[in-house]
Every structure is written in structure tokens, then in C-alpha cells.
Amino acid sequence: MKKLVVSILIVGWLLLPIQAFANFASFFVVYEDHVYELSSETVDEVGKQIGEVTEYGDRVEFYSGNFSNAYEVGTPYYEIPGVDPAEKIAVEESPGVYIVGERTVEFTGEAVRESSLTTESIGSVFSFVVLGLIGFFLFRRISFRKGKKEEEEPEEE
Known part of the structure; x- marks a missing residue:
């Protein structure tokens, strides 16, 4: 029983950081x-x-194409009149509602992973340490109580 509890604690302790760092830092779309x-x-x-979401995913993995961690496949991207698409684009959140996306970095798996350490992730790691x-x-x-109980029991001769 003792070994089972220890095994469960160790496995949980090892898997929690993977989950903590798997989420993206913010919502985004990828265009060009x-x-x-x-x-x-x-x-x-x-x-x-000017485009649409071609792949969706909510975990840090490497995707290609017009990827998003917020919108489903088929969500359209539009130009904003008077604004260079290399700076900002509009993403259709719902019919007639367009959210502005501001260009930040080139999309590579490494750039996304670097941006994924957020306050939320740090809080998850802190929780992980405290729970551990x-x-x-x-x-x-x-273990101490069990050892003390064994000492208190009289030995049979």
C-alpha cells in the first residue's frame, strides 16, 4: 500500500509540470x-x-498554415481598411463582430514555447511545488506514526 501511494505521488508530481507549461500565453491566430x-x-x-484558420489546437505543438489556439477551422481573417496587414488584421469572432489581431513574432514552435511561460504557468508550478x-x-x-505504533506494541516471547 505504501509503495502504491508513493508511486501515485511521484507520477502526479512528474506529470503536473507538463500540464502547467502546455497552455499558450495568449489567444492568437497565425497569418502568413x-x-x-x-x-x-x-x-x-x-x-x-485574406485568409482563414486552417488548423486549431490548444496545446504547444508545432502547426503549419493559418493556425489558431482560439478559433475553429474556417474562421475568416480580414484586412482592416487603412491598416497594413503586416501590422494588424481582423478576425471574425461572430457574425459582424471583428477582433483585432496585432502582429508580434514569426510563428515557429520555439517562439510560441518561449511566450508560453505566463503568470498562470508560474502559479501552476508554485502549486505543484506546494502540493509536492x-x-x-x-x-x-x-510513516512516523506507523513506526511509533510498532515501538509501542509489546513484543511477544
């Missing part, structure tokens, strides 16, 4: 190999459609 970070800014008027310490001390306390 560049990340466009989505903001809360909206535009009322858009120009011609709590588990360690509980295990030690249970």
Missing part, C-alpha cells in the same frame, strides 16, 4: 507565418477576406 495576438479591441468595418511538499510531509507523518 506570423503570430497575431488577439486583443479586446474590435473594428466595425473590414476589407477583403504537502504530500511529502503527509507521507513522512504517516
Whole structure:
């Protein structure tokens, strides 16, 4: 039983950081190999459609094409009148609602992974450490009590 508890704690302890660092730092779309970070800014008027989401994923992996971690495949991208698409584009959030995406970095797996360490991730790691310490001390306390009980039991001759 003791070995099972230790095994579960160790496996959980090892897997938690993988989950903590798997999420992206922000919502974005990729257009022409560049990340466009989505903001809360909206535009009322858009120009011609310049692309659409071709792949969706919410974990750090390397994708190609017009990838998004926020919108489903088929979500269209538009030009914003008077704004160079190399700076900002509009993404159709819902019919008639267009969210502004601002170009940040070239889309590579490494650039996305570097941007994925957020306060949320740091908080997850902190929680992981605290839970690990709590588990360690509980295990030690249970072991100590069990050892003390064995000492108190009279030996039979």
C-alpha cells in the first residue's frame, strides 16, 4: 500500500509540470507565418477576406498554415481598411463582430514555447511545488506514526 501511494505521488508530481507549461500565453491566430495576438479591441468595418484558420489546437505543438489556439477551422481573417496587414488584421469572432489581431513574432514552435511561460504557468508550478511538499510531509507523518505504533506494541516471547 505504501509503495502504491508513493508511486501515485511521484507520477502526479512528474506529470503536473507538463500540464502547467502546455497552455499558450495568449489567444492568437497565425497569418502568413506570423503570430497575431488577439486583443479586446474590435473594428466595425473590414476589407477583403485574406485568409482563414486552417488548423486549431490548444496545446504547444508545432502547426503549419493559418493556425489558431482560439478559433475553429474556417474562421475568416480580414484586412482592416487603412491598416497594413503586416501590422494588424481582423478576425471574425461572430457574425459582424471583428477582433483585432496585432502582429508580434514569426510563428515557429520555439517562439510560441518561449511566450508560453505566463503568470498562470508560474502559479501552476508554485502549486505543484506546494502540493509536492504537502504530500511529502503527509507521507513522512504517516510513516512516523506507523513506526511509533510498532515501538509501542509489546513484543511477544
